[in-house]
Amino acid sequence: MKKLDIINNYSIRTKLLIIYLFCVLIPIIVTNSIVYITIKNNGVREQKTNMEHAVERVKYDLGSVLDDCVLVSDHLHNDITLNDFITKRYGSLLDYYESYNYLLQNNVINYYYNSQHVYQVTIYTDNQTISDSGNFIKLTPEIRQSEWYRQFHKNKEAMNISVYYDNNRKNFEFNNTARTISITRKLDNFDKSHENILKIDVDYNVILNDILNEKMDANLYVCNKNYILFSNKKSNVGKEMFDTIDSIEAKDIKFSDFFRFKVANETWDIIITADEVSPLSKIVEKKEILFGLAIFNLLLPTIIIGLVSHSIGYRVTLLGIYLGKVEKEEFSTIESNEGQDEIGKLIRSYNLMVLRIKELIEVVFKRDAEKQRLELAKKQAELKALQSQVNPHFMFNTLESIRMRSLIKGESETADIIENLSVLLRKTINWGEDHITIEDEMTFVENYLQIQKYRFGEKLSFSFYIMEECKNIKIPKLSIVSFVENACVHGIEEVSHNASVNVSIVRSDNSLIIEISDTGSGMDKEQLDLLRNKLRNAEIDMLSNSKSTGVLNTYMRLQMYCNNNMKFEIDSKPREGTDVTIQIYLDESNFTNSLFKNNQNNDF
Template sequence: MKFKNFLNYCSIKSKLLIIFIFCVLIPMFITNSLMLYTVRNNQKKEQKINIYHVIDRVTYNLNGVIEECMMLTNHINSDENLNNIISTEYNAPVKYYEKYFDLLGNTAIKDYYNPQHIYKITVYVDNDSIINSANISKITPKVREREWYKQYVENGESTTITIEYDKDRELFADNNPCRVISIVRKLDYYKDNKEKIVKIDINYNTLLSNIINEQLDESLYIVNKDLILLANKGLYFPKDDFKKIDIINKKDILIKEKLKLNQSKSDWEIIFTDKNNGIINGFKNSSKLFLYLTLFNLVLPTIVISLISKSLINRVKVINNYLDKVKNEEFYEIDNIDGNDEIGTLIKSYNLMVLKIKELIEVVFKEDAEKKILQLSKKQAELKALQSQVNPHFMFNTLETIRMRSIIKKENETAEIIEKLSVLLRTTINWGNDNITIEEEMKFVNNYIDIQRYRFGEKLSYSSYIMEDCKNYKIPKLSLLTFVENACIHGIEKISYNAGISVSIFKNEEYLCMEISDTGKGISEDILDTIRKRIEKFNFESLNEEKSIGIFNAYMRMKMYFNNNISFEIDSEQNQGTDITIKIYMEEFKKGEEFYD
């Protein structure tokens, strides 16, 4: 049930996409994945079988080379002439050379040399009386420091396979490799007190060729401990050192097996890696089948669903476009009605709705227009009534102030006050423009305060603060002045001690705030509650019922001017003073030029 409700909120295009995903893509993905999985599994099995065949061949070839070398060491070990030459102590080098050349004449060493698998044969003996030659050398401290000799000693066996990078060969300009794999054997057939060993260097290039000739898609490595001895991939130069096993990515390893070398305990291993190249190459034969299946499963359903989608979505877009016109109060009928399906029926229903709306507009429009004219006239009348009530009220209070001051002081120094009063009178009489800037309004307030100071003298103090950004915002004329006047008449006049009035205007991101405060008589709690309730429920009709309309008039004008988007707070404490806070939300000042100069 929830899924049905979900579908009700999906667009037609989304529903068709859901059909395509669940009825085409997912089934195709599952079937093709199963086929791919089966083919890949079979390919992997075949690949492993081929790899094990390669392991057998590589093992066989290596063992053949080792067997040939071992047979050769057996002959050298039992060669009596060779043993006599290397075991004899010579008084002079000449005698050694005579014996050595006799040995070469018998071709004993030469017969042992096989150019196919063997690079070099060297017999080492702990005999200082002999002279180093091509095939016979003394065991010197330098020889004992060689890597192959250390491996031979460390192994502790009579026969050892050693691995060494021969730096001395770097000096030769030939293509002979510096990588040396050797068979080292102790010559112990004839017992004496001398150390004798034979070292047969296997032809490295021959071993490498046997590996490369396997022509594998996979990478093959023969390793010993942390060194790669042979590899069928990668460019090899004769002077290169052995690579470290670290270059082999463990994630790519397919098979890792120990090489079973005859007559040797060396822990050589053979490793095969594959970055899916072998699988991909094997999969190429089936790629066309997968391509055809994918095209068939995708293209045909896509074409059919696209045609259906176009049929549905295009007509729905037409309906949506005409409905957007309805939002703008433009009622047009859809001319082309294609199809008799549910969407075609919906288009016909829309056209019928448009005809009905047009009929209703003709009947209701006149009545609605007349009603709006009456409401506008009423609002204008209310505003003019508010304006007309300000003049007599304000003029009376101002003239009364001057009259009282003249009676008390009995002086004619009123020229300056009369000049300020005339400005205020002209302002109240001329209602041509009821909206003025805060800066202009504050000029009226300052003039009025000067008049009140003329009356109260040092009894009245005054301060004001206007944020620079607030000066050009517009408010109803004499609205601030009304609250300042109220503070003078009801707050300052009725006390005998000194008091003050302050006006602060500032803003933040949310609202513009106007605060009018005095330290005069204040208002009792009961009267303050009554004023708050009247302000909360105050409307245009209430002005006719109020005897004292000053602050109510100003409040009503500001409320109408800012579309009720203001807040008004009045706080007071008897004999402490009164605070009035008016907040106008900043969004009202952004509506047009009439709110900002």
């Protein structure tokens, strides 16, 4: 802690500057850096995710187009009518046209033009007896020198993907593309003795449109080993030569994957190039926002801390000057605008201290004297209460003699009453512990009521209800008896009709509820308000000044027992009776022991 005390040696201005550096400037720089890195990383992840999705869509589109064309080639490869047509050697041109018309009637080839992915179906054959037409062409030395045939012959596979630029198509006007992608295969399913080749040209524009539909800021390329076959950079490129793969800068590549054909030993690369993700470039585009953030984050805190520094420093310095005067025993008040903050409160407290310092010293002495007087009064009241409880002691032996004589004479009822009275006197004189169980307390109550019933006869009746789990809870001794006695003396005694006293003790949740009710004379509203006010403002001095202290004493003992954690209610109506309800909030210790030590004073 001594190392931290060095901060106290710096001025308030220096401390505020430290706060500015470590709580404003550095956190802003660190926070902005973290935000920038987070935004950039999120942008990179989002860009990569978008690229992955785009590549998966391209692969799906390529697979759909090429699988459709391969399916057409499979059907033609397995068509026996087509095989018979191209393998038959025709004796005359008339025979050929008859076979050709039969083929057209069966719609063998034209049927497959229904596929939107097939641009052209061409069958090349070494059968020199057929005539060249739109779908059938004789293999000539010129054709064997063409790019697609050389690729097919070089591959030596049953099926091949050929990519080449067809010069014969570049001058066509309508929707033709010189860029050609063809699926070539041998038609040797039925006859392997002749050379028959099926070439299906894929509709280049279909795949190109799928690529162009990938709306993204990055550049998307589909390439083979030598050329860029498709790109989303521009449309209407069908009549242009293929760009070479060398035109793609390796440093610009952000994502790459490949598409493998299912039936041909061929793979196409799918490459995406894009610029680096730069959140700062988007922020710089809006200079007004950047300038506003700079003012808000830097200039505004600087001005505010400067104003706060002057406000605090000036008044603290002024307070220090006047406290120096106090050290010299010069008590002067500070005449300035204190303000409503903590320093203003401190200045006002200083002024109050200067004005009342002598008065406070006198108050301290007076308070100590008053405290001693209250303590003395408390002890006197406790002694008086104890004295009032001990007075019946001299009668005990006499009562026992009377009881024995009553038994000898056969007056058992009188003997029982005297025995109950003796028990009460004995427990009163031999006080013992201040807190006893409810079960023992109710024994006192029953003894007392038996005595009163002997006195009142049939006029008095009583009943008890004690919940079993409440019997072992401890309460102040004779606390219930006091309220029962009050009910008999002030309630039952003053009426001529039969009356009753009822005691109910239950536990509800964490509360002990004691109810003492009688059907005696009751109290009017004025008497009830007077009693309630006396209990509400109960003090020790009232025990010595009041003629009747039983209820007041018991109330104060209960309050001390539960540390003022008690709810006390008393209701009464004239000629109807009085109800007393005591609710004590318990903790677990109340089930086995009292909450207070046994050496507390007894105020009964």
